[in-house]
Amino acid sequence: MNFLDEFNSYDRGELAQRIMSCRAADVERALTAEHLRSADFMALLSPAAHGYLESMAQKAHRLTQQRFGKTIQLFAPLYISNECSNGCLYCGFNAANKVARRTLSLDEVEAEARILRQRGFRHVQILTGEAPRAVDNDMLAAVVRRIRPLFSAISIEVYPMEEAGYRQMVDAGVDNLTVYQETYDRDLYDKLHPFGRKKDFDWRLTTPDRGGAAGLRSIGIGALLGLSDWRVEGVLVGLHARHLARTWWRSRVNVSFPRMRPAGGGFNPLAPVSDSALVQLICALRLLIPDAGLVLSTRESSSLRDHLLPLGITQLSAGSCTAPGGYGDEGHGSEQFAIDDDRDAEQVCAMLRAQGYEPVWKDWDRTFMDRQAV
Structure with a gap:
């Protein structure tokens, strides 16, 4: 079972009308509900909820501390290639952009990985563009096997695969998958992806389900905020996350909140998302799925990240570089977007401790599963 059938049952226009028609009483009912219905979630994302942000924030904070305590997991992205055959208009890796392309060798990947390990990281996220001749499944599996001894958990944020491909990744040592739908607006998606394999909306939408079927330990999703109406996008992200949590209950669900940043090609946000809107979205997602991991990247400013922590965030990237080879050779290779x-990492840890949080470098080890198997 995948999310496509459920998604096709929704009409964006009707969702927007339902969200905009919510009233204060709907928000108040949602805030007292133990488990949110779809209608409650829409109320929390409606304009009527703006006056209840403090109440939403307080409840989101309580739920997060009940489930996660005062801990924040730290991770770092590791870009191994910026070669790409897709034409995503908003991305610095767009194949039409005239940028320096680079794919790291296995030795170069290991060198980058060792730098991150020396900085304390034990969770790493591998990222690539989509260029099968540069990085295919076998190459990616070889990368994972090479750096597996250095990290307790490895995530991938790469091109969509068949279920068999994700099983290959699990066998190589991948724990977690992240894949953004970018936008849940099918017509807009088609315009933003004029060419390349990523143009297939349905194939991308069903990717998290294939990852769940393959047995990945966690599945992360999100929409690129700034492409379309954040309220409707937020509803669909939440409904997608709820589907994954119910269907692939052995896998943890993570939700990210990537807001558009300057990138090569000069694409500007079509529907800018304010800080207050981001707060509302984070709080509403926490209330919808109390056990989900909520992820905030270095796309956001230091000040905003510091203030968003108590609202439900459980994972932070730190000391990030979005160019392949950028940790060991700054300025070599083009970045996907500007952080x-x-x-x-040390500065982020100091901030966390000052706010009473415990930075968590390692909250998982594959040996846990090995012991269970014995």
Whole structure:
């Protein structure tokens, strides 16, 4: 079972009308509900909920501390290639952009990985563009096997695969999958992806389900905020996450909130998302799925990230670089987008401790599963 049939039952226009028609009483009912219905979730994302942000934030904070305590998991992205055959108009890796392309060798990947390990990271996320001749499944599996001894958990944020491909990744040592739908607006998606394999909306939408079927330990999703109406996008992200949590209950669900940042090609946000809207979205997602991991990247400023922590965030990237080879050779290779929070890992840890949080470098080890198998 995948999310496609459920998604096709929704009409964006009707969703928008339902969201905009919510009233204060709907928001108040949602805030007292133990388990949110779809209608409750829409109320929390409606304009009527703006006056209840403090109440939403307080409840989101309580739920997060009940489920996760005052801990924040740290991870770092590791870009191994910026070669890409897709034409995503909003992305710095767009195949039409005239940028320096680079794919790291296995030795170069290991060198980058060792830098991250020396900085304390034990969770790493591997990222690529979509260029099968540069990085295919076998190459990616070889990368994972090479750096597996350095990390307790490895995530991938790469091109969509068949279920068999994800099983190959699990066998190589991948724990977690992240794949953004970018936008849940089918017509807009078609315009933003003029060419390349990523143009297939349905194939991408069903990718998290294939990852769940393959047995990945966690599945992460999100929409690129700034492409379409954030309220409707937020509803569909939440409904997608709820489907994954119910269907692939052995896998943890993570939700990310990537807001558009400057990138090569000069694409500008079509529907800018304000800080207050981001707060509302994070709180509403926490209330919908109390056990989900909520992820905030270095796309956001240091000040905003510091203030968003109590609202339900459980995972942060730190000391990030979005160019392949960028940790060991700054300035070599083009980045996917410009980060905003440029603090190193030690500075982020100091901030977390100052706010009473415990930075978590490692919360999982594959040996846990090996012991269970014995």
